[in-house]
Amino acid sequence: MMKLKKSIDSLFKKIGCDRRQIDNLLQSHEGVTEDNMLRYLGIIEERTNELLMAQATTNAKEQNIALRERAPNLIGEGPSGPAPHVQVHLPNAEDRRDQEDKEEKAEEELKPLTREELKQRAIDHVRNLEKRALLEQSKYQDMTPTTSREKSTPAASRSAGGETGKTPTARGR
Structure with a gap:
């Protein structure tokens, strides 16, 4: 884990990320920790996108090609921001009981x-x-239309079961 933290910090410095930005965001100067690793990686991603855009712009100018033709995936198609926070509401064991059950067992x-x-x-x-x-x-079974197999007689079911004479349900259909 320490090696990963050092690598993230090294990459952060090498690509010229603004240390003040992360310090303001985290409101601390403690460096890379397990808790803030993703924020560091997010800033590294933003800076990498900036560098890629600058490189694509330079290459497009040198070759007299429109930037949208040279690097279409860099124009406006980057990450849209952090993923929204999703709240999961897990079922409660109390929700599964009947009201009478609750009163009797209280x-x-x-x-x-x-x-x-x-x-x-x-x-x-x-x-x-x-x-x-x-x-x-x-x-749900009451809602589904019956098929010819459901309408068949028991004798027909036995013959459909093959040599064993078992019904399709007995074989684990």
Whole structure:
């Protein structure tokens, strides 16, 4: 990690980045740290883009070619700025319980659970999740049109199962 910090600081100095800019941004003079590494790299990127633009301008003038033709990717197509901060709202375990469940178990939750009680709660919770998933699934199955395979008779399903005589669902379709 120290080698990376030294390399970033060295590159920062070599390409002529303004030390005052980073000091004002960070409001400190501590140099490259794990916390501010990305800010240093952002300033290095900006300075590199400036240097590339200056080089492209010089080359275009020497060859009498319009800058937009010589280096189209350098004109206005650089980074648009830092990525916006995205807030993620994770689901809460309390959101998954029914209101009745909350009221019934409010008193129980104040005491520590035994291993058996904890196991039973986990089993009950998984069963409730399975029930909800099946209910959700049945809602969507009611909406889908039936296919010829769903309309087939049990005998047709057995014959479609191949030599084993198993239905397609038994084979793990």
